[in-house]
Amino acid sequence: STIAAIAGSAQAGQVFGVKGCNVPACDWYQLENGAWIAAFLVKAAAGASDAVSGGLQRPSLTALTPAVVVKIVDGDTIDVQLGSQTVAVRYIGVDTPERGATGASEATAANEKLVKDQVVLLEKDVSETDRFGRLLRHVWLSTGNTLVNEALVRQGMAVSVSYPPDVKYQAVYDAAQAAAIRVGLGRWATAQV
Secondary structure (H helix, E strand, O other): OOOOOOOOOOOOOOOOOEEEEOOOOOOEEEEOOOOEEEHHHOOOOOOOOOEOHHHOEOOOHHHOEEEEEEEEEEOOEEEEEEOOEEEEEEEOOEEOOOOOOOOHHHHHHHHHHHHOOOEEEEEOOOOOEOOOOOEEEEEEEOOOOOEHHHHHHHOOOOEEOOEOOEOOOHHHHHHHHHHHHHHOOHHHHOOOO
């Protein structure tokens, strides 16, 4: 049980920006002004979401599962703390070089830069897990409007790969890859693909 002094109040319908939550429980949200509010008092505003590149909008908080990143496995896989369990999460719709292959260390470093020690928001598509038992998810940063899968492709660190039936953002990943190719980022900086 946590005891804290009441430092303010909010009215029903009042809108706040949320920048994170306590970990691992995520039963308190930290507001943009640094104050905290109990999660059970918060409801995502109708139509509330953050725009990302290409007009993509992050789903409401109720459609996402918060988790704490505890390990960067490679460029497209992380381990997260979900409640009392550590679970492997494989990013949907993207692929990075396997460990030891050209570009693997760069992709892993880019993934680490994005999500290390972060609270992330996991979005399920259709499938629950892959054949290795890893959760399949689109992964959003809780601190803003970054879709990690898309960011890695846009940086040229990952390639867009369709894995039906999990294709909700495939057009977004394809567009990010086209942009990375166009300007020669990451793996697209050389003729080797």
